[in-house]
Amino acid sequence: MYKIRAILDTQEDIIRTILVDDTINLEKLHIIIAKSFGFEGHEMASFYRADEDWNQGEEIPLFNMAEAGEDICMENCILNETLPEVNDKLIYVYDFLNMWTFYVDVVEISDEKRTDLPRTILAVGEVPNEAPEKQFTADDFEDDFDEFGDDDMIDEEFDSFDDIEYPEY
Numbered sequence: 788m789y790k791i792r793a794i795l796d797t798q799e800d801i802i803r804t805i806l807v808d809d810t811i812n813l814e815k816l817h818i819i820i821a822k823s824f825g826f827e828g829h830e831m832a833s834f835y836r837a838d839e840d841w842n843q844g845e846e847i848p849l850f851n852m853a854e855a856g857e858d859i860c861m862e863n864c865i866l867n868e869t870l871p872e873v874n875d876k877l878i879y880v881y882d883f884l885n886m887w888t889f890y891v892d893v894v895e896i897s898d899e900k901r902t903d904l905p906r907t908i909l910a911v912g913e914v915p916n917e918a919p920e921k922q923f924t925a926d927d928f929e930d931d932f933d934e935f936g937d938d939d940m941i942d943e944e945f946d947s948f949d950d951i952e953y954p955e956y
Contacts, residue, residue, distance in 0.1 A: 788809060788901060790908075801911065808904050833847060834891070837878050885918035
């Protein structure tokens, strides 16, 4: 049995802690999380592997997108294989038009078998009517180049290429 915490990415604390069987696939986990937050679970969604700092990694889509049908998808990812350890993390994005984003992590793993799963054991906060607006920003790498000197230095190094005569074919 897994105890999973899902946190909606909003300014307010909106958290659900759920108990699930460790042998379910991520497609079932997607439905369980969506319903625990009051969604129907009918929208497109993806999980993304995440490291300890919540950096987004490999996508696990709801449906297999490969032409040959052998690519990764939620249906073929079993929970105890995908998240084998406590503190393993996923980022879950539900409804790509609204981009509801959740941080999902394994809080506890137990050998206990229960028949009343899945089950929400903690619900904190109310889900807003509209998804929070996402800011898609990139790191500013311009400052990294400034430490090496004047920006004109780059232009000076490559000016000599203008003087080279290339043969015409």
